[in-house]
Amino acid sequence: MTARPVLLADADAFFASVALRSRPELAAAPVAVVAHVFIASANYPARARGVRSGMLAQEALRQCPEVTLIDVPRAEIEEVGDTLFDIFHDCATAVEPGSIEEAFLDVGATDWAGAIDAGHALRRRVSSELGITISVGVGSTKLMAKLASRRAKPDGLSVIESGEEAVLRANLPMTDVWGIGATTLVRLTRIGVFRLGDVDGIPKNELQHVCGTAMARRLWRIREGTDDAVVRPVELRSSLSAEGSTAGYARPDASPTELALACVERLCKRAERAGLAGTGITLTLRPETGGKAIVLRRTLVAATTGREAWLAAAVDLLADASVPRLAGLRVTLTGLLPLDRVHDTLF
Missing domain, CATH: 3.30.1490.100 (DNA polymerase, Y-family, little finger domain)
Structure with missing residues (x-):
């Protein structure tokens, strides 16, 4: 692997993890955070019992009667989210936010060993200073880093190396390609595109007609390995x-x-x-x-x-x-x- 590494750092079950900081006795129990009447976040023991974000609180209780429901601690979540990004900025030369608890990072590493070391150091610091865990993915592009971070969850670090990357660029299911909406997925399925490698057999004009020129170009770049690998920092929060x-x-x-x-x-x-x-x-x-x-x-x-x-x-x-x-x-x-x-x- 010769490309400059990209990191994707993502807090694990963020809302639930923040709520559990003051309730360590519940760490191994199923716990979910509720916003209005919906589940905003469930910890991993709750997820293992079928509790999911977006589910009605009453449905979660039917699915898992032993789940502990906690009202979403908005102020604490915002404070932890701000501090998390302070740590990201301390540890990286460029930070591109994805959400309140997720960001792509350029840690200034020119080799993969350095990027992996930086990822481990970041995870230790977040755990020590914030009392929550994050998972880190390392890859040659943003998509590869995101796929690696998904695999790293919860509380881990994963790397997609060159051999695995080549396989993914041929066999990755389209449902796992970040940024493709449900409507576009249906349209791609209709023309026989179920995996990334399937775009090779689709005429260019047909692919553009089905999913639009911008998305078609993105799929071709992903297939070729030339997709986005630049971490674009937000210089001034507006x-x-x-x-x-x-x-x-x-x-x-x-x-x-x-x-x-x-x-x-x-x-x-x-x-x-x-x-x-x-x-x-x-x-x-x-x-x-x-x-x-x-x-x-x-x-x-x-x-x-x-x-x-x-x-x-x-x-x-x-x-x-x-x-x-x-x-x-x-x-x-x-x-x-x-x-x-x-x-x-x-x-």
Whole structure:
């Protein structure tokens, strides 16, 4: 293997792992975290008994009567997620976020032994400092690193070496190719593309017609081994979000205003910690009956970190809107700027 290694670091059962930090006696028991009335995350003992993310909490209890259900600890999850990325940035020369608990990393290693050592060091540090586990995949491209990280779970490190990579690029099921949607999978199946190597027998114009030019080109690059291997860092974070559910498991329901204010408080704390000031706020309301989300926005004249300004803006937005019964909401601070780029008179 001669390509520069790419790492994919992914926290294991992140929401559940965070919730279990203060409940070590439950580590070996089936545990799931609930958001509103749905399972947000299940630990591996719960998964082994059929509990899955997206499942109704009552269905999870029927599937596994012994499962312990915990209301999702939003504030703690956001704090741990922020700290996890601080560690990623300390350990890597470039970090490309994938979600709150996952990122591609360029650790600056020019050889595979160095990348593997860096992966092990990262896992030890996260375990020591955060009390959660992460799994790390190492590969020549982002796809290979992601496949390796899936295999490493839970709490492991896996490497896809050149011989295995060649086999995967011929025989990998299309269902395992990251980034292909359900509709595209159905269309590919109809023309006989079940594995990566099957694209070799499909005329180029037909493949483009079936899945679009961009996806067709991506599949050809994956097949050839020239797919994306560049870790693209986000140099400046432009927004921060916090969300929550009006109803929770074994806790009182929250009104939309109470929930929005709690999210704003958490966001202001995170923005201050990151040295950022915001210029706008967005509330995304999720109706209890489903359907299209309601989006409310406001922009301030000047960037600020002031809680009072954002709390007042959130209250005003809700007061001016026709708010139905909600399942939950998300609050986002937008137009973020580093504090050193905000003029003193704006505070």
